Amino acid sequence: xxxxxxxxxTETRKPVVLVDNVDVTYKxxxxxxxxxxxxxxxxxxxxxxxxxxxxxxxxxxxxxxxGDSVGIIGSNGSGKSSLMRAIAGLTPIAGxxxxxxxxxxxxxxxxxxxxxxxxxxxxxxxxxxxxxxxKQINAAVQDIIKFAGLEEFIDLPMRTYSSGMAARLRFAxxxxxxxxxxxxxxxxxxxxxxxxxxxxxRMREMRANAGTVFLVSHxxxxxxxxxxxxxxxxxxxxxxxxxxxxxxxxxxxxxxxDTID
Amino acid sequence: xSVAEYAREHGLKRVGARPPLIQYLKxxxxxxxxxxTMSVFANQAANSKNRLxxxxxxLLPTIQGAVYGLIFGVIIGGDRPANFIPFxxxxxxxxxFIQSSISTGATSVTSNLGLVxxxxxxxxxxxxxxxxxxxxxxxxxIGLLLVVLIVFQQNITFNWLLMIPLLxxxxxxxxxxxxxxxxxxxxxxxxxxxxxxxxxxxxxxxxIFFSMERVLGNYPTLLKLxxxxxxxxxxxxxxxxxxxxxxxxxxxxxxxASWAFGALLVGVWFFWKAEERYGRED
Numbered sequence: 130x131x132x133x134x135x136x137x138x139t140e141t142r143k144p145v146v147l148v149d150n151v152d153v154t155y156k157x158x159x160x161x162x163x164x165x166x167x168x169x170x171x172x173x174x175x176x177x178x179x180x181x182x183x184x185x186x187x188x189x190x191x192x193x194x195x196g197d198s199v200g201i202i203g204s205n206g207s208g209k210s211s212l213m214r215a216i217a218g219l220t221p222i223a224g225x226x227x228x229x230x231x232x233x234x235x236x237x238x239x240x241x242x243x244x245x246x247x248x249x250x251x252x253x254x255x256x257x258x259x260x261x262x263x264k265q266i267n268a269a270v271q272d273i274i275k276f277a278g279l280e281e282f283i284d285l286p287m288r289t290y291s292s293g294m295a296a297r298l299r300f301a302x303x304x305x306x307x308x309x310x311x312x313x314x315x316x317x318x319x320x321x322x323x324x325x326x327x328x329x330x331r332m333r334e335m336r337a338n339a340g341t342v343f344l345v346s347h348x349x350x351x352x353x354x355x356x357x358x359x360x361x362x363x364x365x366x367x368x369x370x371x372x373x374x375x376x377x378x379x380x381x382x383x384x385x386x387d388t389i390d
Numbered sequence: 391x392s393v394a395e396y397a398r399e400h401g402l403k404r405v406g407a408r409p410p411l412i413q414y415l416k417x418x419x420x421x422x423x424x425x426x427t428m429s430v431f432a433n434q435a436a437n438s439k440n441r442l443x444x445x446x447x448x449l450l451p452t453i454q455g456a457v458y459g460l461i462f463g464v465i466i467g468g469d470r471p472a473n474f475i476p477f478x479x480x481x482x483x484x485x486x487f488i489q490s491s492i493s494t495g496a497t498s499v500t501s502n503l504g505l506v507x508x509x510x511x512x513x514x515x516x517x518x519x520x521x522x523x524x525x526x527x528x529x530x531x532i533g534l535l536l537v538v539l540i541v542f543q544q545n546i547t548f549n550w551l552l553m554i555p556l557l558x559x560x561x562x563x564x565x566x567x568x569x570x571x572x573x574x575x576x577x578x579x580x581x582x583x584x585x586x587x588x589x590x591x592x593x594x595x596x597x598i599f600f601s602m603e604r605v606l607g608n609y610p611t612l613l614k615l616x617x618x619x620x621x622x623x624x625x626x627x628x629x630x631x632x633x634x635x636x637x638x639x640x641x642x643x644x645x646x647a648s649w650a651f652g653a654l655l656v657g658v659w660f661f662w663k664a665e666e667r668y669g670r671e672d
Contacts, residue, residue, distance in 0.1 A: 144400050149393040218406030219507050221666050227405040228397035232510060240504035241428075245435035254431055257424040258509050286438070 142194040145341050146216065146233065146310060150225035153186035153211045153365075185211040187365040188225070193341060193358075200356035200373060201345045202380055208365040209345050213312050216343070231309035233343070236335075238303040244288035248279055248298055251287050255302035269305050276331070277301035278324065297324050304331050311339040349377050408665040415658070418512040425515040429522040447527045448534050455482045462599040471601035476542050476633045479535055481598035481625050487528045488564050488621060489589045494520040495568020496575045496585055499668050506669040513668045514661055517568040525561050532557070535632070543634050552631040552638070559650040560624050566653025569661040576668060596621040617642060620649035 157180070186208045193199055203209050214220040216227050217235045241258035242251045252273050256266030274283050277297045279290075287295060313332060336342045336355060346352050352359060352373060359376040361369040363383075369376045397404075409417065437443040459478050463470050471477050498516040499506065506513060532553070540546065574581050596619060597605075606613040616622050623645040630638030 144397075144402065147393065147397050147402055149397075214507060216405065218510060219669055221406065221669065226394065226397075228394075228402035229405050230400070230402050232405060234510070235508060237508050240502075240508045243431055243435045245438045246431055250431060250434075254424075254427055257421075257427050258505075258511070260421070260511070263423050 146193040147228040152224035154223040155183045189367045200352035200359040203362040233310040234308040248283040307338045312343040425519040428519045491524045491564035496571035517572040521565045549631045563650040566657035569657030
């Protein structure tokens, strides 16, 4: 078990992502009983008043090499998403550094879309948000509509879609682009069985096209199916990093799951 | 060998590092289509909720102008500036553009945190998009203003064309202010609460509904000082170009241009400095 992977002289493959002693902290105004109001002194301008610092990721280090498919596991609130956002450069880090040969991309586009507009307009907007040019997205629109299976409803406002339909559209837009380093949160695999099959096929394709993939998942089956390396984060600390089978077994022992589902 | 050196040796770059200013502006320019589409679509989405839709873009400022006209021209009135209705409408429409640019620009980053946390693009596009949105709303209002002018003055002059460079300067100025207020709001959300008051003060000190010359006639120094008030400079130059009985001065044009480019330079630099910070939760 290697708690930390430092650059080693024996490794001959090319490093593509280097995570060095990364800390992610959130400062939040706590408003519960736990806030130490009296101790903090108080006063209108004292930011300390109810401020709590949450250390979401603590001194995590690892190196990812070309061609690695990395599974990220850990219980809810263990800091997986914070770490992934830090790797994608979307959450500023409090300490350490992340280095990569291309900008890692988080698969997801939901925040750019506008529910009052039609599906087609949202495809255009989402595509531009992902960095497509207008020309590229216009060429891809029909494929995206077809992939989402929304041909009949594409001119209706997105707010009229069922949650499954909206999720399908979001996935179809997000997955329309290939990336060098891709971070996939498996919560994205949504929709009915037919769409699920299609999206899983597309994710496999994206994994094949991308040089490097991070897969955040609670399904040990898909982690074992697709990853060549697994990193286990617990309470913000890197608990284990290594062969998928070994790490998943240790994780299952920790959580009390007897078998792999 | 340090980690940073090791990374450099293998051609790895630090993720999330703020690019140099020139490169940053280039990246923003490449992604301009995203910002433009966001503005156009945001306006469409906002209008789709109301029955009268995009007509509100014109109706709202007209009602506003009528209300101010009633209060300041009729109820308090008596000392109305010459050619009052064109005078008032020019002031109200242009002022509402600057005001809404600042207030929507201020929240452009904080209200789009989801976008900032999930996608990577130069964050400058957010304040840019909100100012562009307001500018797109201003254009039909200018059309309405020209109709009002024709009705009241029954005359079209070449000076009207000067509105094109003036509006460009105003948009640049508004963008600069939006950049500054966007970053300030990221640091201190509370500023958001104070912006309406700042706007009010600006409204009452920029001669929207009264003639500065008359009110400050007895205080020549103060009147001279008012020439440096950007909002006043923009609005009185616009009146000089559009409204009969008012004239432009080259010195006010200079004031407008200096404020516009000054605000742009300061705003771009100030906003870019904190690029890495946007999206943090504190």
